[in-house]
Amino acid sequence: MASFFLRLSDASSPRGAHAALQGDLDARAPRISALRGINPPLEHGHFLCRDDRALPLYGKMKDAPNGLYLGLLHGRNQLDTPLDGLGYPGPAIGPLCHVRTAYAAHLYLRFADPATSRLFFPAPSAMEAEDALIGLQDEVVIDIVNSTIPFDGRFFGDWMVFYHGESSAEQ
Numbered sequence: 001m002a003s004f005f006l007r008l009s010d011a012s013s014p015r016g017a018h019a020a021l022q023g024d025l026d027a028r029a030p031r032i033s034a035l036r037g038i039n040p041p042l043e044h045g046h047f048l049c050r051d052d053r054a055l056p057l058y059g060k061m062k063d064a065p066n067g068l069y070l071g072l073l074h075g076r077n078q079l080d081t082p083l084d085g086l087g088y089p090g091p092a093i094g095p096l097c098h099v100r101t102a103y104a105a106h107l108y109l110r111f112a113d114p115a116t117s118r119l120f121f122p123a124p125s126a127m128e129a130e131d132a133l134i135g136l137q138d139e140v141v142i143d144i145v146n147s148t149i150p151f152d153g154r155f156f157g158d159w160m161v162f163y164h165g166e167s168s169a170e171q
Contacts, residue, residue, distance in 0.1 A: 045060040047089070049152045055093075055119070056069075056092040059089050061164050066163075067165070068098070069095065070093040070094060070096065070161055071090070071093075071160045072090030072156035072158075073087070073158040073159060074087040074158040075154050075155065075157075077153075077154055079145070079146050079148065091152075092164070095111070097111065106142065106144065107144065108140070117140055121140050
């Protein structure tokens with residue numbers, strides 16, 4: 001489990017509550033420079049982001065922490081790109097407390113550990129805000145674009161919410 005989440009290019013990454021998920025940054029693989037307009041390489045069993053983050057790959061979750069995940073599938077690089085077959089698999093985002101949707105236009109993800117959300121969504125966001133009616137909001141919001149979920153500058157036309165655990169078969 002400790003080596004599952006890697007940041008391949010940033011040795012100065014802050015270490016905190018999510019350090020165990022990130023793995024040993026000093027023992028990481030060399031920087032992988034790729035993914036400019038091509039399908040992500042999947043030979044290492046991880047989804048490689050454009051900024052060289054290695055995330056759990058849907059379907060290759062043997063070492064992932066137990067929990068609820070959002071799995072992205074049928075990826076393409078641009079919305080107007082014709083797919084060869086079903087596209088490529090995407091990341092498994094989690095562990096999550098819940099996934100919800102609103103008006104078939106937005107996905108809301110609440111991570112089991114808020115620090116883990118920064119591994120998947122490193123850009124600063126207004127993730128934690130107070131709403132007068134609902135209270136504290138600490139969810140990541142993903143806007144659905146033309147019936148796809150955008151992630152890392154790519155688009156995924158199929159997704160599933162699933163539990164990954166010791167008793168479940170490998171996802």
